[in-house]
Amino acid sequence: MNEAATLRDLKLAASAIAPQGCAVEAAGFGVDPFFLSEAERARIAGFAESRQEEFLAGRWCARQALAALGRSPGELLSDADGLPLWPAGVVGSITHCQGVAAAAVLPATDPETLLGLDLEKTNRLSLAASQRVLHSLETEFAGGDTVRASILFSLKEAFYKAQFRRWRTRGNFRDIALAVDFESGRGRVQYLSKQFDRGLTGSRFRFSLVGEYVLSFCF
Numbered sequence: 633m634n635e636a637a638t639l640r641d642l643k644l645a646a647s648a649i650a651p652q653g654c655a656v657e658a659a660g661f662g663v664d665p666f667f668l669s670e671a672e673r674a675r676i677a678g679f680a681e682s683r684q685e686e687f688l689a690g691r692w693c694a695r696q697a698l699a700a701l702g703r704s705p706g707e708l709l710s711d712a713d714g715l716p717l718w719p720a721g722v723v724g725s726i727t728h729c730q731g732v733a734a735a736a737v738l739p740a741t742d743p744e745t746l747l748g749l750d751l752e753k754t755n756r757l758s759l760a761a762s763q764r765v766l767h768s769l770e771t772e773f774a775g776g777d778t779v780r781a782s783i784l785f786s787l788k789e790a791f792y793k794a795q796f797r798r799w800r801t802r803g804n805f806r807d808i809a810l811a812v813d814f815e816s817g818r819g820r821v822q823y824l825s826k827q828f829d830r831g832l833t834g835s836r837f838r839f840s841l842v843g844e845y846v847l848s849f850c851f
């Protein structure tokens with residue numbers, strides 16, 4: 633599949649599984665930096681070229697998603713933990729992976745609104761890495777399959793990002809176990825360690841497989 637088709641399919645897949653009212657965008661690397669503010673330029677000036685590329689593509693997607701919601705794109709800096717400082721009245725999430733970036737933005741005034749987006753390749757997790765990602769409750773679902781382990785990896789990254797804005801809880805991959813239905817692309821929490829807020833057990837999970845990618849939402 634060529635890049636334009638992959639991006640189109642990723643955006644369609646993201647729109648299909650995003651929470652209602654959410655705007656999404658996907659873009660390849662190689663974005664023209666004309667739209668960056670002075671502060672954003674200063675932030676990436678010392679980054680390696682590949683890191684500049686992913687930052688640019690993610691910011692471009694975020695601008696487009698904000699504009700789709702009728703919000704002034706403005707600048708989008710990050711805090712010391714790497715969390716983007718979204719404008720008041722929206723929550724958002726950015727992801728990038730292997731030359732592709734995506735962003736999702738949702739109108740929200742409740743500080744507990746969750747939105748986490750993640751994109752991963754499904755053919756890159758080694759057996760050792762899979763073992764670090766999987767909780768014992770998930771090994772039957774994964775069944776030694778890299779694609780299924782990658783789905784769990786991506787869903788957990790989406791969860792981490794979604795909860796971080798409000799709770800800033802740090803955890804590892806065995807602090808959460810998900811029950812996933814491969815056919816419907818849905819998941820739910822079946823175990824969550826004590827450091828996470830109990831309300832997060834109701835988090836919703838969606839994923840979609842697009843070519844060699846898995847795209848995941850937690851909301």
Ligand SMILES: CC(C)(COP(=O)(O)OP(=O)(O)OC[C@H]1O[C@@H](n2cnc3c(N)ncnc32)[C@H](O)[C@@H]1OP(=O)(O)O)[C@@H](O)C(=O)NCCC(=O)NCCS
Nearest residue numbers: 687690713714715726727728788789792793796803804805
């Ligand atoms: C922060 C983290 C989730 C990023 O995931 P990743 O797959 O490495 O990278 P992605 O490309 O998908 O996402 C990167 C983007 O996430 C966003 N981000 C970074 N830190 C974040 C945080 N703490 N909370 C929410 N979003 C964050 C940023 O927008 C970043 O892109 P940018 O720097 O260009 O703005 C990951 O590096 C991490 O620290 N994970 C912690 C462990 C974990 O996931 N545990 C699982 C279950 S608790």
